[in-house]
Amino acid sequence: MSRPKTPLAELLKPLARSLRESRRQPPPATPAPPPEDDHSVFMRAVAGTEPLNHPLPYPHPPAEQSPHPRQRQRDEGLVMHDAMTDRWPWDEIESGEELLYLRAGQKLDTLKKLRRGHWVVQAQLDLHGLNTDEARAAVGGFLHRCVQADQRCVRIIHGKGLGSRNKEPVLKNKLRNWLVQRDEVLAFCQARPVDGGAGAAIVLLRGRRGA
Template sequence: MSEFLRAESFDGAHDDVDFKAMMGDVQPLRQANNRADAGRRRGAPTESQLARRRHALSGDDGLDGLSDDFVDLVPPFDPLEYRRDGIQTGVVERLRQGGYPVQASLHLLRRPLHECRGSLPQFIRDAYAADLRSVLIVHGRSREIDGAANVLRSCLAKWLPALDEVQAFVSAQEADGGLGATWVMLRKSERARAANRERQQKRRG
């Protein structure tokens, strides 16, 4: 999940730091250990790889409905909020307040719109395959309605509901990035649902 980055700063202050100077004499890990799935059995596909394979076989690249044409621009100081039918308002409010952990975050600051459009569905699919529920998208904000960051924010308001894994999303509080970041709640994966049913059956004896 290469797009998974911990949210540390939402103002882009570190973007201009020279990467090579920052890394200094750091040596790369040996190839065998330089993987998040190094402990996984060799040759066994990850959940993310299986999801990508299913999309490839179906001819679905995950970008259906993620057009940047005819996007209604959201006023720059209006927060984003969306929830599917059946999702309680209390869940959205808790999400808004940062009541769920940042399990993964996607940083889209100053990235081209077409690149953001391609990165978003893969990030959401990877998070869903890893049984994550609460993720944060950092996109920045603009004071002008047609500013680049506000155009991206408006596109996210259109794109996120088109992704089946998304149950709700809402603009973050200032401590988590304010209008420059959006919390997203994902639905439980089938694997997580099965594990939950198993736990409930064990409790019942």
């Protein structure tokens, strides 16, 4: 006795069930590519370009300025150091021991007032203990600072030379030579006895605006 034949539809049911289940499952995730580093991104961006044979003319960044202008301080200390010589023709100065000078174009009354102590002394420089080079630099820096501060009448103590080898006022004569070479000096004279007498000079300076 032969078995009954199974219909084809019954035979295909397991296959159909398997196909339906496979459709319900999500496909396996594709792994993401690793992230590119900055170098790789840059190289891909410049692919095909040619490098330059010379650097680009980028301007140099400005140098930072020091809060303490050391060079300016040194310059002020040596202002006109080389320009002030120890010898000068005395066309504009009276002869004699007394320091006395009036720049050309200034009124004679200006010198008279200076000798009488008409103006108040606003600053002072003492040259005691300095040699010639040190004194020259000190005088240059002092006059420069006084003009910047608009100090018009100043006193420079040069001494009477009592401590020098020949008992002569060496710095007194050199100071006279230095002062007449400075454009900011309008006049100078020997100080009054109360202000130092023969050991000091009173100097009248030009104002910052040239007055």
